[in-house]
Amino acid sequence: FSVGRTASTGSVFGQRQHGYVQREINDALDKQRYNLPGDIGLIPLMLEDCEVPVKISRSHQYIRLPEGWHEVVVSLELAAQQRSIAIHTGVEMGPFRMFLREEQHLWKGFPGYDVSLSYPHFESSIVPNTALELNEFFASMRLNFLLNARQARINQEEERFAGWTGDPDWISTNSSNVSVSPSLASQSILSFIAHEDGMFAGAAHGYMWFETHNFLIIEDQLVRIGIDDFFSEPYLAYSSLSELVRERVGQEYAERFERELDTDDRIRICDALPRERSIFKSFLITPTGLTLLYQQGELFGYAAGAFSADLSFDELRHLLKIGGPHTYAQKAKVISWDPVTDDGGCN
Template sequence: MNDKVFISYAKEDYTFAEKLYDFLKENDFKPWLDKKEILPGQDWNYVLHKSLREANYIILLLSHTSVQKRGYVQREFKLSLEYYEEKLEDDIYLIPLKIDDCEVPDSLRKFQWVEHNSQDCFDLVLKSLCLQRNKYESFEKKQIASKEIFAYKELNEEYEYSNNNKTNFQLKSSYVQFTDESIASLSEVNAMIKGKNIDFITNSRRNFIEITGETKAIEGIDWYYDLSITPNMISKSVISLNENFYCYTGGAHGIGIIKGLNLHINPTFTIEIQDLFEYEDHAVVLNFVSNFCFKELQKMYNEWVETSEEEIELQTKETLFWEKSLLPEWDKYDSYFITKTGIEIIFNPYSVSGYAFGIQFVTIPFVELLKIVTEKSKLEALIQKIQ
C-alpha cells in the first residue's frame, strides 16, 4: 500500500530510468516503467494512463530531451500536475529529477528538484518517498479509527487456459474489498465489486470456451483479459471507484476502457453526473460541460499534433472531433470520477476521435461549476461530504 511510483521519462533517457526502477524495486517500492510493465499486444496508451492515475508518487525525469519534447511526455507532465491538485499542500507527490543541466519548466519550479550530479540523488528520492509513505500510513490509521475513511484490501485472481494449438487465454483481475463489514453500506459496495469481478470472469470465458467445455480451436497470438477495480477517492460519505477493463484478442492493438463508479455511502446508491445539479440548471450545466470539454480536448489534440495557429482558429467541435460526440447530452459525459476538487470526465477510445487519440481525462473544478448554477445546494452538499 502507498508504494506505487510512476516514472515519467523520454525514451532517450531509458537507461537512467531503468537504474532508478531497479533501485526503487530493491527498496520495497513498486515502480512503474512502461518498457518493464506493458506486455506485447497491450494498449500502451490505456495502460500508461491507468498506471499514472493509480500512482501514489510520480518521478519526472527532466532532461534536455524530455522538457522540449512534444507529445506523450508533455501530456504525462500535464496530467501529473492536474493530479497534484488533489493532494494536500505539504504532500510529496511530484519529484522532479534533473539528469542533465536542462532548464526546469516553469510549471514545475514550485517543486524542490533533485540534481543527478549529487552522489546520493537516488537516496534523496528514496528518503522523500519513505517520508510521504509514513505520512500516508499514519494519516490513514487516524482516519480509519475515526471512520473518516475506510480501510480496504486488494485481491487478485488469475486463470489460464490453452488449446491444442498452444494458444493461451489469460484472465487477470484485481479488485478491492473494504474490511469493515460492520457497516452495512460497505458490505453492499463489496458485493457490487465482487459481482462486477464475477461478471467479468464468466463473460470473458465464454469468448474462448465452447458449450462442450472445450477451449475453442483458435490459432495465433495469445488472448489476454484484464480487469482492475481500485479506489479513486474515498471519504466517509462518498466513494469513487476506477474500473479498468482491457482485452487483447489479436490484431494491431487491444482495447481498454475506463469507467467511473461513484457511490454514496450510508445509504448506498450510485451517483450519476446529472444527480449533482438541480433540474433547472441542467441545460446551463450541459452547455458549459460541452464547451469546457471541447476546449480542453482541443488543447490535448493540438499538443499531440503539430497545428498552426491558423488551423486552430478554424477548429470546431464538429470539424475536430466526431459529429455529435460533444453534444450537450448527459450520456456523452456519464463516465466520470468524483475527486476532492471537482469532477473528472473520462473520454475512452473512439468516444470523440479515433483510436490513436487514446483515453483522455478532462477535470472540471467545483469552483467553476458553482459559478454557473443558480441552485448550489447539491454541489455544496457533495463538496462537504468529500472534504
Template sequence: MSLKIFVSYAKEDRDLALKYYDLLIQDGTSPWMDVKHLLPGQNWEAEIDRAFSDANVVVLLLSKQSVNKRGFVQREANDAIERLRYKQPTDIYVIPLLLEPCEVPSHIAGRLQYVDLSTAGAWEQVQASLKLAAEQQSIELARGLDAGPFRVFTEKFEEQWQGAPGHDIKIEYPRFESASLSDIAKELTFFFAGRAAKTLIESRQKPWDQSPDIYPEIDGFSAMNGRWDGFGVVHATTQLLSLTYEVGWYSAGAAHPNSHFETFNFAIQDQLHILSLEDFFKDGPEAIKRISELCIAALCRECWIRMGQKPDDDQMKWFQSGAGPNAENFAAFTVSVDHFTFLFAPYQVSAYAMGRWSVDVSFYDLLDALQANGLQLLAAPSHE
C-alpha cells in the first residue's frame, strides 16, 4: 500500500516542509500538503480536515514557530494526539520531527519519541518508522484488528457527485468476525452497515435542489458538501463493546468544516443491548454532577498542558458550559477496563482552533455513584 501521510507545518516553515514533502514522495509514500493539493474553488479548511482524517500517518514538523503558534498547527497536533487512543498501542500514527532545536510540547514529548532532523542519520530513522507503519497497516487491512473476542475489518461506502453543490462522502464501518460470538458479530456488522447506508443516503445532495448561480463550476470543480466518518474500537470483552465514530462534515458556503463524535456502547448478554450513561448509575443527576466536576478539573489541567497557562475567564466559561452538569454534555462517552472517556467536539468546551478534547474519569472516582455489581464490571478482563 502507498502510505498516506498528512504533513502538518507552520506557514513560516513552508520551504523546509516542501523539502521533506519531496523526500517522502521519493520514498514511495503519498504525502499531502495544502500548498501542493488544494485546487481553486475548494473549501480549503474542509479539504485539510478530510486529508487529515484520511491519513495513515500524521507527520508533525515542529519548530520554534509552530510550537508557539496558536491556530491550525496546534489544532492538528492536538487532534492527532487525541486520535492515538483509538490506535493499537504499538501502531505508528504520529511522527514528530524537529526542524530545529525547540521545546517540544509536553503532551507530545510525554507520549511519543521525536526525531531532530538536524542530527546525523535522522532521515533514516524516519524512513524506518514509515516502513514499519506501512507494514502494520497493510497487515491490519488484510487480517483485521483484534478486539477482545472479535476480529474487526474496515469497510466503507464512498460516493462523489458533481453538482451545484455536489457531494463527496466516505463512510467507514466495522465488519465483525468471531468464532465464539458469531451471531453477535453478524448483528454488530448489520447494525453498523445499516448506519453507514443510512448516513450515505441522508448526506446526498438533492438533484432538484441545486443552485448553479450560487455554486458555479470553477475550473472543472464544483463547490461540494462533504461528510467523512471514521471509527475506532475502544474496548471489547465477551460482555461489552465500546466504539466511537469521529464524524467530519462541511457544507458548501460554510466558513469552515466541523466535526462531532458518535459513540456506541453495548452490553453482550446472550443478545446485544445498547447502553446509556444512566444505565451505570444509581442516581443519574447526581452522577452527572460528579462527572461534571471531574471533567472541568481535568480540562483545566489539559489547558495548562496544551497552553502552558491556566484557563482565563473566557475559557472557563467554555468549560463550565460545555462540561457543566447537563447529561447532554456527556452523551459522547466510551467505556474502558477501568474508566469512562468523555469526548468533547470542537466548540463544545473551547474555540474551534483548539480542536477536540477528551477526559478519562476513573470508575474509582465514581464508586459512590455506580450501581453495585454494575455494568462497568462487564469491561473487566475477568469477564472474557
C-alpha cells in the first residue's frame, strides 16, 4: 500500500511503500486519538485493490472508490452534523451543557500565521462556579496559543522567503490547528486533552503536540489531579506502573512495525521509559482506568508517531489510594456525540 496524502479528515492508500508513507499513516491515526469517541475524523479511501494496512483495518472501516463515493458524502455530512450540534445546540456532558467554539485567525507576512481554534464553552446550573472556572481556564489556553502565533509579527524573515514566493504550492505561513476536547465528565471528575498540529513555513514536515488536564470538582471548585493522587504510595508504585507501561507500549510498537520484538527493541523501550515519575506526566482518565500518552517522537523516532498505554483500575487496585479519584471515575461516563437526536449525550 502507499499513502498518497493524509489530513485530519482523510487518508488515501494504494500500493506498498515505506518511509514517509508509514509516518503519514501514523500521523493520521495519531490525530484521530484526539477526537471525541464517535467523532468522524478519519476516512480511509481505497483507490485500487491492495492489502489494507493492518494498523488501519484493525480500527477503521475503509471506503472503496469510486463505487463508495456516496458513503464518503454521507460520512462528511454526519461529521458536519456532529459539529453543528456541538456549536449551536450544545452537548449534555455530566452537569454541564458544552458548546463548541471555533475561530480562525489570519495574518499575512514572511512568515504569516493561520490559526484554527476549537475549544469548549460550559454552562451549568448545578455547578455554575466550576463552569465559570473551566471557561476561564480554556480562554487562557486560547489566548496563549494566539500569543505564540503572533510572535511571527516580530520574527519576520522576508529575505529568507523572498525566493520562494514564485512557487504556487508554497505559502509563507505558519499554520496550526488547535482543539480542546473532553474525554470524561461527571459531577465529580473531568478529563481533557488539548491537541495542536501544524506546519511552520519552510519546514520539511509538520508537527503534533498535546497536553492533558484532569480535575476533581469539590464544593463547586476545580481541583487539579496529578498521577500521584491515585496511589497510596506513589513512589513505590512507579516500578509496577513502569513495567505495565513498557508492556503496553511494546505491544503497540510490535503492531506498528509488524514484527516480533527482539532484544534491541526491548532495550530501546526500557531506555525510553525509565522507572521515574516523568513518564507519567500526560494521562487521561476513563471509567475503567488511566491512559498514558506520549508525544510524537517522545519515545522513539518522529516517524514512529505517538504512543499510548491503557492501564485498568482493576490491575492497579493494589496500588490505588482508598477513596482516591478512581472511585469518581468509575461512576463517570465517556463523552460521545449522539447526532441522531436533537442534542448530544454521554454514553
